[in-house]
Amino acid sequence: MIHEVDEVLKGLLTGGALTGTGVEVAFEAPTRDWAARRNAPTIDAYLYDIREDVRRRERGAVAVRDDRGVVLKRRQPPRWFRLSYLVTAWTKRPQDEHRLLSAVLATLLPREVLPPEELTGSLAALGLTIPLTVAGLHTEARSLAEIWSALDGELKPSLDVVITAPFPAFPEYDAGPPVIEGAGVRVRGMDGTLDGSPVRHHSPRDLAGRGRAETVSE
Template sequence: MIHEVDDALRQLLRHEVLRSGDVDIVLEAPTKDWAARRNAPTVNLYLYDIREDMRRKSRGRINEYDDQGKITARHLPPRYFKLSYLVTAWTQRPEDEHRLLSALLMSMLAYDALPAEMLTGSLRELDMPVPLTVALPPPEDRAFADVWSALGGELKPSLDVVVSAPVESGRRMEAATIASEGVLLSMDGDDPVRHRPVPELPEGSKPAEESRVAMVRMRRRPDAT
């Protein structure tokens, strides 16, 4: 799933902003060593955080049906995970970096989710929205200065891009076989309960003709008052 989001983001930026191909798009950590080796205008998409999106967590089970409309299995709903990217522009001049960042920001503001035609693999198969946010305030437990400190580099203008991607849980439960016959419970004196098939109901009788109904008949003991 993560690599599919990588590909969709790169395709989106290439389609909207970087059509000329003069600017590279990379996923490497923007460390000092990486910056020193860079020799072309570059947009860096650094994935720095992955966590579950608890606001989108669903409960319950989803039914699977066959061609006759019968339930064949049930599975848990997909779970969403937030992939946070630190997006930076690298050129020879700060002015050019700011123009590039501005173009990236304006292009992503036009989308609330990754375009469906850019999704591949499991994201396409799930056929669910993949929400996208850009430049929102970071959570209280995380600061961008901390990210840059961990990378060992100097603080640099950046965009925080967060993609909430659905992931299939993989937990699937086969549906129980539908009963074709009911049971008749009988209590005869001290005899234990016996199970006997329910006889066919005459056509047109009630309950409904198409269903076999489990009937319970209890006979009182001879000495019951």
């Protein structure tokens, strides 16, 4: 699932205001050594945090249906996880990096919700929309300064991009076959014989005194 979110984000970062710019998109940790090897304009989306969004956790089971609407399987609702990316721009001049970050903002701000048709693999198969936020309030336990310190890098402008994605919960359970036969009630008389036709929707009072009722399949 995580690699599929990477591909979705990469597709977004190479489109919109960045279409045709030829800017590379990387997912590497922006360490000093990595930065020293950059020789082309690059946008780096470093995945630094993964946390479950417990507010979205659901109970019960979800029905998996075919094209006719028949229930084939039942499974647990997906669990939702917040994938936080540290997005930075790398060029020779700070002014160019600021332009790239502006282009990233212009590209991602209109994409608050990603529909299933823009997703791939198991994400698309779930048929759910996934939310995206950019440059929101940083609420994770680790501050950005701590992240840069752990990377042994120099603090620089960055955008916090969070994609909240569903992760399928396993296992799945096969559903029983659909009921295709109806059930009726026939009344057995005192002599032990059945009435000739099914009797439906009788109340106990209606059947009182008519003998013993038996349930049969039509």
